[in-house]
Amino acid sequence: xxxxxxxxxxxxxxxxxxxxxxxxxxxxxxxxxxxxxxxxxxxxxxxxxxxxxxxxxxxxxxxxxxxxxxxxxxxxxxxxxxxxxxxxxxxxxxxxxxxxxxxx
Amino acid sequence: xxxxxxxxxxxxxxxxxxxxxxxxxxxxxxxxxxxxxxxxxxxxxxxxxxxxxxxxxxxxxxxxxxxxxxxxxxxxxxxxxxxxxxxxxxxxxxxxxxxxxxxxxxxxxxxxxxxxxxxxxxxxxxxxxxxxxxxxxxxxxxxxxxxxxxxxxxxxxxxxxxxxxxxxxxxxxxxxxxxxxxxxxxxxxxxxxxxxxxxxxxxxxxxxxxxxxxxxxxxxxxx
Numbered sequence: 093x094x095x096x097x098x099x100x101x102x103x104x105x106x107x108x109x110x111x112x113x114x115x116x117x118x119x120x121x122x123x124x125x126x127x128x129x130x131x132x133x134x135x136x137x138x139x140x141x142x143x144x145x146x147x148x149x150x151x152x153x154x155x156x157x158x159x160x161x162x163x164x165x166x167x168x169x170x171x172x173x174x175x176x177x178x179x180x181x182x183x184x185x186x187x188x189x190x191x192x193x194x195x196x
Numbered sequence: 197x198x199x200x201x202x203x204x205x206x207x208x209x210x211x212x213x214x215x216x217x218x219x220x221x222x223x224x225x226x227x228x229x230x231x232x233x234x235x236x237x238x239x240x241x242x243x244x245x246x247x248x249x250x251x252x253x254x255x256x257x258x259x260x261x262x263x264x265x266x267x268x269x270x271x272x273x274x275x276x277x278x279x280x281x282x283x284x285x286x287x288x289x290x291x292x293x294x295x296x297x298x299x300x301x302x303x304x305x306x307x308x309x310x311x312x313x314x315x316x317x318x319x320x321x322x323x324x325x326x327x328x329x330x331x332x333x334x335x336x337x338x339x340x341x342x343x344x345x346x347x348x349x350x351x352x353x354x355x356x357x358x359x360x361x362x363x364x365x366x367x368x369x370x371x372x373x374x375x376x377x378x379x380x381x382x383x384x385x386x387x388x389x390x391x392x393x394x395x396x397x398x399x400x401x402x403x404x405x406x407x408x409x410x411x412x413x414x415x416x417x418x419x
Contacts, residue, residue: 105269112276136366137379141399146356166357183357187350
């Protein structure tokens with residue numbers, strides 16, 4: 093990969109972040125309360141999508157594999173109010189186990 | 197250690213191991229160590245870094261690599277309004293702080309009960325995550341294929357699991373649940389018909405029905 097494309101990516105990614113904080117951020121801070129209510133809902137919408145995309149998407153296609161079992165175990169752990177570390181470790185363990193089982 | 201700092205540390209450790217994966221892949225795709233260091237330190241958006249490197253590795257052009265990296269980086273702009281109030285008034289300080297606005301730091305800040313804890317969670321997560329991400333990717337680049345496939349250890353599922361835990365506090369009230377449901381649904385619908393990164397941008401529209409519902413409920417409360 094050329095240095096030029098790396099620096100373009102660095103500049104572009106930073107540009108998005110700065111636009112978010114200085115542009116969109118300023119806008120919502122000075123706008124009324126209803127805009128701030130919308131902003132407060134952004135994590136709900138995006139993190140839900142992030143979980144789904146990271147769990148059932150592979151190479152831009154929907155795929156059900158060992159990750160679904162692992163994340164399913166994670167959901168149960170969260171529901172049972174397990175500590176954060178436990179949720180992460182349990183998910184990894186179940187995913188690895190299912191993956192290993194299907195390989196054997 | 198306060199709970200939010202400990203959670204930030206755990207999340208960052210997991211991300212650090214993912215960073216090793218990035219180092220391994222980038223090295224295999226022919227990137228030099230300085231290039232890998234610059235990407236992790238200054239691009240600092242995991243999804244974009246992986247996308248760019250895998251495009252190059254599969255023989256794609258630099259244009260394609262930059263394009264897909266930018267599509268995945270775009271969502272960080274949506275996080276700006278969620279965290280911008282923690283960065284003070286100075287434009288310079290705000291602009292520099294923006295570098296650390298990514299999925300993980302926004303998530304850790306957004307689940308805290310008050311602004312002071314949220315700012316603390318943001319900055320501790322940023323510090324740890326940036327450090328481990330860079331150490332991890334340099335380590336991965338140097339050790340290369342000695343590490344083996346991290347998917348064997350289920351690492352690829354650790355990230356979504358962590359985000360389930362970080363999502364739950366946003367589901368306490370109905371507008372949040374509606375936003376999550378619609379956002380997730382839109383993302384699934386968008387996956388087969390759009391390049392990576394776009395489903396997450398489409399998902400933000402989930403805030404609209406959530407907001408409308410909240411407004412209706414608010415109106416009822418007033419009545």
